[in-house]
Amino acid sequence: MNKGFIESVFGYIGGVCLFLWTIITKLYQVPRSFKLIVNQIVSMGIGSLPIVVVVSLFMGMVTAYQAALQVGGYMPESYLGMAVAKALMIELGPLLTGLIVAGRVSSSLAAEIGTMKVTEQIDALESLAVDPIRYLAMPRFVSGLISLPILTVISELVGFFGGGLCAVLLFDIRPIVYIEGLRVNYFPHELWGGLLKALCFGFVIALMGTYYGFTTKGGAEGVGKAATKAVVSASILILFFDFLIAWIVF
Amino acid sequence: MIEIENLYKSFNGNDVLKGLSLKVKEGETTAVIGRSGCGKSVLLKHIIGLLRPDKGDVWVDGQNVKKLKRNELYKLRLKMGVVFQSSALLDSLSVGENVALGLTENIRISRARVREIVLEKLSLVELEGVEHKRISELSGGMKKRVAVARALAVNPSYILYDEPTTALDPITARTINELMLSLKKKIRITGIVVTHDMESAFYVADRIAMLHDGKIIFDGTPMEVQTTSDPIVQRFVKGGGKY
Numbered sequence: 001m002n003k004g005f006i007e008s009v010f011g012y013i014g015g016v017c018l019f020l021w022t023i024i025t026k027l028y029q030v031p032r033s034f035k036l037i038v039n040q041i042v043s044m045g046i047g048s049l050p051i052v053v054v055v056s057l058f059m060g061m062v063t064a065y066q067a068a069l070q071v072g073g074y075m076p077e078s079y080l081g082m083a084v085a086k087a088l089m090i091e092l093g094p095l096l097t098g099l100i101v102a103g104r105v106s107s108s109l110a111a112e113i114g115t116m117k118v119t120e121q122i123d124a125l126e127s128l129a130v131d132p133i134r135y136l137a138m139p140r141f142v143s144g145l146i147s148l149p150i151l152t153v154i155s156e157l158v159g160f161f162g163g164g165l166c167a168v169l170l171f172d173i174r175p176i177v178y179i180e181g182l183r184v185n186y187f188p189h190e191l192w193g194g195l196l197k198a199l200c201f202g203f204v205i206a207l208m209g210t211y212y213g214f215t216t217k218g219g220a221e222g223v224g225k226a227a228t229k230a231v232v233s234a235s236i237l238i239l240f241f242d243f244l245i246a247w248i249v250f
Numbered sequence: 251m252i253e254i255e256n257l258y259k260s261f262n263g264n265d266v267l268k269g270l271s272l273k274v275k276e277g278e279t280t281a282v283i284g285r286s287g288c289g290k291s292v293l294l295k296h297i298i299g300l301l302r303p304d305k306g307d308v309w310v311d312g313q314n315v316k317k318l319k320r321n322e323l324y325k326l327r328l329k330m331g332v333v334f335q336s337s338a339l340l341d342s343l344s345v346g347e348n349v350a351l352g353l354t355e356n357i358r359i360s361r362a363r364v365r366e367i368v369l370e371k372l373s374l375v376e377l378e379g380v381e382h383k384r385i386s387e388l389s390g391g392m393k394k395r396v397a398v399a400r401a402l403a404v405n406p407s408y409i410l411y412d413e414p415t416t417a418l419d420p421i422t423a424r425t426i427n428e429l430m431l432s433l434k435k436k437i438r439i440t441g442i443v444v445t446h447d448m449e450s451a452f453y454v455a456d457r458i459a460m461l462h463d464g465k466i467i468f469d470g471t472p473m474e475v476q477t478t479s480d481p482i483v484q485r486f487v488k489g490g491g492k493y
C-alpha cells in the first residue's frame with residue numbers, strides 16, 4: 001500500500017464524516033422540514049413496500065421449507081415456527097430489507113441529487129437562500145432512519161406468514177402450533193438487535209445515497225457513477241454492520 | 251452597489267480569475283462579455299458567495315461577501331435573484347412551487363399571499379396559466395422566464411443573469427432580451443448580464459465590461475465598445491478571429 005492510497009482512504013472517510021456532521025447540525029430543523037420528511041418516507045418506504053413484501057414472503061416460505069426438510073423428523077413441530085421467526089428477526093429480515101432498499105433507494109438518491117448538482121439546481125437552492133443540506137439531505141437521512149425499521153418489521157411479519165403457509169400447506173402443521181413457536185426460546189434482544197441493524201442500514205443507505213449525490217461531478221456520466229458507487233458502498237457497509245452488530249449484540 | 255476588487259480564483263492550478271475588478275452601479279445593467287470558459291459563471295458564483303475567492307473581495311451593499319456567516323449570507327442572497335445558465339428549475343416541483351420556493355422556505359407567509367406573488371411574478375414575465383405545469387412540459391424559453399420569475403419572487407434589488415440567451419433560437423432570445431429590458435424599466439432593478447451574445451449585450455446593457463484572461467480589460471458604454479480601438483474587444487464584438 002502506497003502513501004497516496006492511504007491518504008485517499010482517510011480523505012474519503014473524513015469527507016463522509018464531515019458530510020454526516022453537516023447533516024446532524026441541521027437536525028434541529030426537523031419540525032420545519034416535516035412535510036419534506038413525510039414525502040421522503042412515502043417515496044422511500046411505500047415505494048419499496050411491494051418488492052420487500054414479495055421477497056419476504058418467498059424468503060419465509062423457503063426458510064420454513066428448508067428447516068422442515070433438514071430437521072423435520074427430529075424436532076417437535078412447534079420448533080418450526082421458532083426457527084423461522086429467529087432466522088427472520090436476527091438476520092434475514094433486516095439484511096434482505098437493507099440490501100433491497102440499498103439497491104433501490106441509495107442509487108436513486110444519488111442519481112436524483114447528483115442530477116440536481118450537475119444541472120445547477122443545488123446552486124439555485126443556495127441562491128434562493130435555501131440550504132440544500134437542510135432541504136435535500138436531512139429529510140432523506142431522517143426518512144431512512146424511520147423507514148428501514150418499519151419496512152423490516154413488515155418484512156418479518158410477511159416472512160413469518162409465508163413460512164406459516166408453507167408449514168400448514170406442505171407439512172400439515174396446525175397454524176396454532178406454528179404460531180406458538182414464536183414463544184419458544186424467545187429472547188427480546190433478538191428482536192431489538194435485528195431492529196438496531198435495520199436502523200443502521202437505514203443510516204448507511206441514506207448517508208451513502210446523499211453523499212455520492214452531493215459529491216457528483218461531471219455530467220450524466222458522473223451521475224451514473226455516483227449511483228453505482230452509492231449502491232456498492234451501501235451494500236458493503238450493510239454487510240459490515242450486519243456482522244459488527246451480530247458480534248456486539250449476540 | 252456591487253464592487254469586486256482584485257479577485258483571484260484558480261481550480262487545481264487552472265487560474266481562472268486573475269485580479270478582476272468591477273463596479274456595478276445602482277439601477278444600471280452591466281453586461282460582462284467574454285469567451286466561453288473565460289470564467290463568467292465563476293464570477294457570478296463569487297458575487298452570490300457560492301465560491302470563495304482565493305484573494306480579493308466582493309462587496310455587496312457594503313458587506314464583504316466572503317466574511318459573512320451563513321445566515322448573513324442567506325439574508326444577502328435574498329437581495330439577489332439569479333437566473334442560471336441552465337435555468338436550474340427544480341424538476342421535482344411544479345412551476346408555481348419553483349417560483350414560490352424562496353418565499354415559502356424563508357419567510358412566514360400565508361398561502362394566499364404566496365399564490366398572489368407567484369401569479370404576479372409569472373405575469374411579469376408574460377406567462378399565464380402555467381403554475382401547475384411540470385418543468386419537463388416547458389420549452390427552453392419558458393424555463394428561462396420561469397427562472398426569471400423565481401429570481402424576482404423575493405423582490406431582490408439585484409438580478410444576475412448567466413447567459414440568458416444562449417441555447418435559445420434567435421426569436422426566443424429576442425423576447426428574453428425584451429423581457430430583461432422591460433424589467434429594468436418597470437422595477438428599476440440593478441442587473442448583471444453575463445453573456446457572449448453581443449446582440450443581447452448591446453440591447454440591454456448600460457455598460458459593457460469585457461472579461462479576458464482573468465481580468466476586466468475594458469469597461470465602458472455600448473457606444474464606447476463600438477468605437478474602441480482595443481483590438482481584443484474589437485475582435486470579440488465583430489466576431490471570429492483569434493485573440
Ligand SMILES: Nc1ncnc2c1ncn2[C@@H]1O[C@H](COP(=O)(O)OP(=O)(O)OP(=O)(O)O)[C@@H](O)[C@H]1O
Pocket residue numbers: 261264266284285286287288289290291292293335413446
Ligand atoms: N467548480 C469548479 N471546479 C473546477 N474548475 C472549474 C469549476 N468551475 C469552473 N471551473 C473552470 O473554470 C473555467 C471557467 O468556467 P466558467 O464556467 O466560469 O466559464 P464561462 O465563462 O461561464 O463559460 P461558458 O460561456 O461556457 O458558460 C473553466 O475552465 C472551468 O473548467
Ligand SMILES: [Mg+2]
Pocket residue numbers: 290291292335412413
Ligand atoms: Mg458559464
